[in-house]
Amino acid sequence: MDKKALITELQKDYKKYWGVRLFDEQGFVRKQCTSCRAYFWTVDAERTVCTEAPCTPYSFIGIRRKDWDYYETWKNVERFFVKNGHTSVPRYPVICRWRPDLFFTVASIIDFQRKTPKGVEFFLPQNPLIVPQVCLRFNDLPNIGVTGRHHSCFIMLGQHAIPQGGKGYWKDETVRLDWEVLTNVMGIRPDQIVFKEDAWAGGGAAGYSLEYHVAGLELGNAVFTEFREAGGGLEKMQTPVVDMGAGFDRWVWYLNGTLTSYDSAFGPVLEKMKKHIDYDGETFARYSRISGSLNFEDLLDARKAKADVAASLGLTADELTKKIGGLQAVYTIADHAKALLFALNDGGLPSTVGGGYNLRVVLRRAQALIEEHALPFTLTDVMEWHARSLTRMHPELRVDERIRDIVETEIRKSTDTRTKVRKRVDSLIDSKQKITDEMLVTLYDSEGITPEVIEDEAKKNGLDVNVPADFYARVTEKHMETAPEKKAARFDTSALAQTKQLCYTDVMEHDATVQGVSGEWVVLDQSAFYPEGGGQMYDTGTIGGVRVTDVQKENGIVFHKVEKPETFATGDRVKCRVDHARRTQLTQHHDATHIINGCARRVLGTHAWQHGALKDVTHARIDITHYKPLTDAELHEIERCANDVVSSKKRIRKSVHPTAEAEKNYSFTIYQGGVPWGDLRIVDIDGHDIEACGGTHADTTASVGKIIVTGTERVQDGIVRINFVAGDAADKYEDRCTAVVDELAELLKVQKERVPEEVEKLIVEWKAAQKSLEKSIEERAQQATRNMQFENAGGVRLLVAHVAGDTKQMQKISERLTSDDTLIFLFGEDTTDVPVFAAAGANAARDYHVGKLIKEMFGVMGGKGGGTPVLAQGVMPRMRVMEAMEWLKKRLK
Amino acid sequence: MAEEKAEVNAVRKLTATLGTNLDGIVPAVKKFIREKDEALGRSS
Numbered sequence: 001m002d003k004k005a006l007i008t009e010l011q012k013d014y015k016k017y018w019g020v021r022l023f024d025e026q027g028f029v030r031k032q033c034t035s036c037r038a039y040f041w042t043v044d045a046e047r048t049v050c051t052e053a054p055c056t057p058y059s060f061i062g063i064r065r066k067d068w069d070y071y072e073t074w075k076n077v078e079r080f081f082v083k084n085g086h087t088s089v090p091r092y093p094v095i096c097r098w099r100p101d102l103f104f105t106v107a108s109i110i111d112f113q114r115k116t117p118k119g120v121e122f123f124l125p126q127n128p129l130i131v132p133q134v135c136l137r138f139n140d141l142p143n144i145g146v147t148g149r150h151h152s153c154f155i156m157l158g159q160h161a162i163p164q165g166g167k168g169y170w171k172d173e174t175v176r177l178d179w180e181v182l183t184n185v186m187g188i189r190p191d192q193i194v195f196k197e198d199a200w201a202g203g204g205a206a207g208y209s210l211e212y213h214v215a216g217l218e219l220g221n222a223v224f225t226e227f228r229e230a231g232g233g234l235e236k237m238q239t240p241v242v243d244m245g246a247g248f249d250r251w252v253w254y255l256n257g258t259l260t261s262y263d264s265a266f267g268p269v270l271e272k273m274k275k276h277i278d279y280d281g282e283t284f285a286r287y288s289r290i291s292g293s294l295n296f297e298d299l300l301d302a303r304k305a306k307a308d309v310a311a312s313l314g315l316t317a318d319e320l321t322k323k324i325g326g327l328q329a330v331y332t333i334a335d336h337a338k339a340l341l342f343a344l345n346d347g348g349l350p351s352t353v354g355g356g357y358n359l360r361v362v363l364r365r366a367q368a369l370i371e372e373h374a375l376p377f378t379l380t381d382v383m384e385w386h387a388r389s390l391t392r393m394h395p396e397l398r399v400d401e402r403i404r405d406i407v408e409t410e411i412r413k414s415t416d417t418r419t420k421v422r423k424r425v426d427s428l429i430d431s432k433q434k435i436t437d438e439m440l441v442t443l444y445d446s447e448g449i450t451p452e453v454i455e456d457e458a459k460k461n462g463l464d465v466n467v468p469a470d471f472y473a474r475v476t477e478k479h480m481e482t483a484p485e486k487k488a489a490r491f492d493t494s495a496l497a498q499t500k501q502l503c504y505t506d507v508m509e510h511d512a513t514v515q516g517v518s519g520e521w522v523v524l525d526q527s528a529f530y531p532e533g534g535g536q537m538y539d540t541g542t543i544g545g546v547r548v549t550d551v552q553k554e555n556g557i558v559f560h561k562v563e564k565p566e567t568f569a570t571g572d573r574v575k576c577r578v579d580h581a582r583r584t585q586l587t588q589h590h591d592a593t594h595i596i597n598g599c600a601r602r603v604l605g606t607h608a609w610q611h612g613a614l615k616d617v618t619h620a621r622i623d624i625t626h627y628k629p630l631t632d633a634e635l636h637e638i639e640r641c642a643n644d645v646v647s648s649k650k651r652i653r654k655s656v657h658p659t660a661e662a663e664k665n666y667s668f669t670i671y672q673g674g675v676p677w678g679d680l681r682i683v684d685i686d687g688h689d690i691e692a693c694g695g696t697h698a699d700t701t702a703s704v705g706k707i708i709v710t711g712t713e714r715v716q717d718g719i720v721r722i723n724f725v726a727g728d729a730a731d732k733y734e735d736r737c738t739a740v741v742d743e744l745a746e747l748l749k750v751q752k753e754r755v756p757e758e759v760e761k762l763i764v765e766w767k768a769a770q771k772s773l774e775k776s777i778e779e780r781a782q783q784a785t786r787n788m789q790f791e792n793a794g795g796v797r798l799l800v801a802h803v804a805g806d807t808k809q810m811q812k813i814s815e816r817l818t819s820d821d822t823l824i825f826l827f828g829e830d831t832t833d834v835p836v837f838a839a840a841g842a843n844a845a846r847d848y849h850v851g852k853l854i855k856e857m858f859g860v861m862g863g864k865g866g867g868t869p870v871l872a873q874g875v876m877p878r879m880r881v882m883e884a885m886e887w888l889k890k891r892l893k
Numbered sequence: 894m895a896e897e898k899a900e901v902n903a904v905r906k907l908t909a910t911l912g913t914n915l916d917g918i919v920p921a922v923k924k925f926i927r928e929k930d931e932a933l934g935r936s937s
Binding site: 632708710711723733734736737738740741743744747748752753755756759760762763765766769770772773775776777 | 898
């Protein structure tokens with residue numbers, strides 16, 4: 001159900017949903033706004049319009065109501081709620097690690113939502129609570145810096161409660177508390193506060209809400225989430241939730257009455273920045289009072305709105321930009337720098353991966369504005385100023401060496417990208433190739449070049465590129481594509497009980513009863529076989545002496561693929577044996593994966609987050625988020641760290657905890673391998689690495705044996721892969737290394753120690769030989785073309801000739817001879833099949849398609865090949881070459 | 894920590910130089926030798 005339909009439905013009984021005790025006690029009346037037609041509640045019986053802009057323009061600017069800065073405002077609000085029985089919970093990270101469907105924490109309630117197979121579920125660690133949740137939203141970028149109130153990074157003051165078990169509260173108490181905050185703590189006159197009726201629906205839940213508006217500004221929205229979507233309609237939830245979210249930056253703005261919310265939120269930072277720009281303060285003061293009505297969806301919309309606002313100030317859009325453009329740039333830079341400060345401190349990275357793209361956009365946008373306005377500070381300077389200014393509220397924020405490196409690397413990438421795009425577009429223009437949607441996706445995925453940049457560059461060169469409207473949706477879809485699900489079997493599982501899993505015990509041999517057989521798959525009542533999962537490959541072994549070749553799990557039932565399924569029948573008692581050596585190896589690789597993950601975070605920084613992993617028998621790998629290729633020194637350091645963890649014989653503890661307890665005790669880093677639901681099995685390598693994990697693990701790191709990092713590769717922008725081997729696989733890898741080096745020593749006829757050096761020398765010699773060959777081909781082509789004669793035929797200059805050399809040689813000859821009006825057909829030399837090469841100049845290609853011509857010739861003379869209108873090649877029988885040359889001449893005359 | 898074998902280190906250098914994995918090293922070197930010889934033969 002959409003929001004509008006929901007409001008209409010609920011307003012049939014408005015008192016039931018929006019009526020609260022406070023309204024009766026304080027004599028509120030329900031009105032309909034004569035401007036926007038929305039229903040609202042007020043103590044002012046004379047009021048005809050609501051107090052939301054533009055129905056009521058901003059009327060708080062220029063009035064300082066409290067002498068509180070950002071931090072003091074929070075402390076006063078926090079004190080009030082704590083006094084009224086709330087627990088003040090520290091903010092959650094802005095990178096939303098606990099919701100696989102979200103990249104960023106976009107609202108305070110997100111902290112307390114978890115995705116479950118049934119949908120979104122709410123749980124509060126304390127009830128009731130408040131949280132100053134820092135949120136990131138990137139859907140309003142054109143408004144930021146312009147409207148005075150839009151931010152990409154803001155604090156949502158969350159007030160949350162669940163009325164259950166004598167704790168929490170519902171709408172009467174919510175509105176009473178918020179009324180007291182607004183009137184008693186913030187000192188707002190009751191008649192200035194309007195409560196607007198609204199509703200909210202999303203993520204499978206819905207509720208009615210009251211928005212709080214004062215002097216043109218929305219100060220909060222209390223959503224009473226009471227329904228869940230079911231069967232096309234709504235049903236009541238078992239545990240309704242109070243979700244009051246207030247834009248805290250607006251509270252500070254209202255109390256300080258500054259021209260924009262940026263001035264009250266970024267105060268000391270802006271002071272440093274404004275010194276370096278020229279702007280007309282008087283024009284901006286007039287502008288800021290009407291900017292409350294600005295809110296645009298896209299750039300076209302923005303241009304029009306800007307022109308309208310400028311006209312209302314008696315200016316043209318250009319004049320307005322000249323007077324206040326610098327100031328708006330500074331506001332934008334300050335906003336984006338703050339978003340980056342929180343995101344990078346919480347482990348985010350600019351990239352093309354997921355939300356990393358949003359971070360890339362704001363970083364490049366801020367940097368472009370710094371360059372455009374020739375500002376004498378860097379983006380990291382602004383981040384540093386924010387960190388200092390926010391230190392009382394957020395002492396955890398740092399701009400350390402790593403964060404500087406991330407930002408500087410991204411700026412360098414951006415510069416490189418611009419150069420790369422220019423070159424790439426130039427080459428596409430030269431080759432007359434059309435830039436297809438697939439090319440745009442490849443360039444974006446593999447090189448991080450956004451389609452907008454290509455479009456701009458192409459336009460400058462007169463090339464038309466149309467970026468599909470759903471480009472990013474397509475890319476996302478591509479990234480969401482997963483391998484086809486490995487279906488265990490077409491079992492009717494309804495009659496089967498869940499398999500008792502023994503793979504987390506030491507049991508490797510046991511008896512079991514066959515529960516069912518379908519195709520090649522057998523289900524047992526209990527099983528020690530580990531089913532493939534979490535990147536760890538499945539166990540093998542035998543059941544009743546028959547080989548098990550695959551093990552999968554679905555809905556709690558373990559399916560065993562066997563070589564002779566016909567030997568099993570339901571009810572059979574069987575003896576099961578797990579291949580111990582394979583299991584040990586897989587376990588060593590799984591333990592090593594956790595160890596390397598922990599080491600990567602220590603060596604590279606906390607942004608290094610597991611993106612994927614594979615633990616097979618012969619090799620293993622872990623993909624991690626990182627902003628540049630790993631150096632040899634970093635790999636060596638990770639390997640050293642990993643082997644230190646092994647030799648220090650750390651305990652590996654496995655324990656099961658409820659989600660809330662696990663998150664509280666171990667933080668969100670437990671979700672490195674994904675976000676499971678329900679009770680979490682925590683694998684803790686003595687604090688070195690702690691993850692929720694369903695894999696097999698030993699009891700001590702000593703069991704892992706040697707770990708060798710065998711190499712690294714770039715998986716995609718922002719993701720690097722570390723390949724490694726551990727335990728027995730490491731020993732075998734060493735043996736294979738020895739064999740390879742021995743073979744090369746023999747091949748190159750050098751001592752083993754000199755093999756790497758000798759291979760480098762070989763490559764240098766190979767390059768020199770290729771260069772010498774190129775030179776020789778060029779010289780021969782020069783010689784060959786001396787005596788070649790064109791003849792006029794069918795409006796073009798035609799050359800049909802026999803030349804010495806291969807296709808490469810013929811191509812070189814053709815390059816030297818081709819001009820706009822030439823058609824060239826060259827026949828090479830060989831004992832059996834003769835290479836044929838054809839080329840047409842630009843004008844000749846309008847009348848002749850050489851690809852089709854040689855295809856036609858091969859049809860008559862034998863041979864195979866083809867090509868484009870301008871280039872073609874193929875091979876044909878040597879015996880018919882002379883005949884073919886004559887055929888061509890006749891065909892074209 | 895166990896001492897790293899010289900051959901493992903040599904392979905690490907080789908994979909970086911050749912842009913291949915362990916299994917691809919010998920075929921890659923053989924290809925370079927063959928192509929070098931062919932190029933020298935054809936340019937003479």
